Amino acid sequence: MTLVGTETNPLRVAIIGSGPAAFYAADELLKQKDFAIEIDMFDRLPTPFGLVRGGVAPDHQKIKSVTKVYDGIASHPRFRFYGNVEYGQHIKLIDLKEHYHQILFATGAQTDRRMGIPGEDLDGSHPATEFVAWYNGHPDYRDRIFDLSHERVAVVGVGNVAIDVARILCLTPKELAETDMADYAIEALSHSQVKEVHLLGRRGPAQAAFTNPEIKEVGELEDADAITLSNEVQLDELSLAELASLNDRSLNKKVEIIQSYAQPRSVSKARKLYIRFLVSPVEMIGSDQGKVCALKLVHNVLYKTEAGTLSPKAIDQFEQLNVGLVFRSVGYRGVPLPEVPFNDRYGVIMNDKGRVIEVESKQPVIGEYASGWIKRGPSGVIGTNKPDSVETVTHMLEDLKSGSILQPAQPEVASMQELVKQRQPKFFSYPDWKKLDELEVAKGQPLGRPRVKFTSVEEMIAALGK
């Protein structure tokens, strides 16, 4: 038998998913000098890039520019993209084992974590992740309806998704028109009646997860004032001590910006964005029609855990916040994939540093790997997936060297291509995506927008005359 990983017998790797973790893994594999490696990347959508296209806020185009790096990776002659091909639907595990030596799952975290409070499922309470997918034109979410006729909205959480959602709700039609947000979302948000957005954090200003540019940005919106409450942004003893011992300039600056929003000043803009701290929703209160009409909040103080984290502890002080719409943004969560061991506690694939392992025995499953959010859970920024994917690839290469890989019966490019054509004749190659990309950008140009997105798979198929 010829060695696997040579020019005549390349290592064939299937990557499921096409977000940052998928591309960084592909890059690391294709960079190998000692081995010839071929990548086939699959996505259930016709378009690649995962949350860079469907998650990063449409008014943050600079962050989306990372796709140029991914374009470079995709231009490698041993890289192929199969979009509109879903794992578990068109292609099953058995098919992959028939055609590849290694399979890498990089499917991200596709759902939201639950808050676990009464009333969470009332009408008008939505996962923030669905709202994000909706305004970003994700085909699965384009038909969602968010009732923007309410004047008061709550966003639960102070991470980057929460602050994105709060900011988007505060944009003017002019600000919206400069983005690549889905057309239907621009239309809906332009007619929004929202006057007040309440962002709710469990902990204090020194523990907020959003970044300095994000918190600064909400203070510079065209027609919305950012407001914090002075009693909530005065640091407690524990936070003060922590700040003093960390002596972290950027954290000090963050606290300073947050506190500046509590200064008395003229707040005359049409919308108000309240950033609240040390409050946790304990219940969503519904109207007789089963619609959310208020949140019951409990106030918190901070205490230090044994391990040193400043955590929130409820005190006996409650408040009712009347709102007609709630976005829950307490984190993304991975969904199980067919036939892949799942760790329900953390919402990830069962893995040991990227090697998929059996649930009970904890023994590695030969040929299967994970990287990105489906490996470690949702954390960090886009680039955090790079070291994460490099770690997984290191183990993939170790296993290649030790011969612990799958033995596919048909490791040829053509045979997989044939199978994909059979199962999903309307698959999208990378050149197909590039054509879609050009069409989107061209549509945006006369409008001064980065692009006008196709938001349904049918539209995309029609655009390419497939």
Added chain:
Amino acid sequence: MNIGNILATKGSRVITVHPEQSLKEAIALLTQHKIGALVVVDAQNKPIGILSERDVIHAADRNGDTVFKQTVKDNMTTHVISATPHDDLQAVLKTMTEKRFRHMPVLDEGKLAGIVSIGDVVKAQLDEYRGAIDTLQSQL
């Protein structure tokens, strides 16, 4: 990033030892699994201490040649600081550095759910910094 993100990629595996076991057995476990500490659990699998390489060295110094016959119970650290999956990475790193220990058992709703070493925490922190730098560079 929190401790849960670290445990998520470790398959929640914890190597435990019972207090009556000998140091010889404990050393074998440390070597076999290439780890630096064992969580000591009672019959109900409740953590009651931790036995680190450092504890073993101290035991050897105290007992000389009879060290292998010593029990885990007599040489473990009983004052153990534990984390939960919700603990912040940075806080744990600070606590480990200040209090000078290298392993922390993780309890999830009171049950032993894993163990993190200072190596795990430093790596996660480093990856976070690397990721942030890479993200910024790609926007230049």
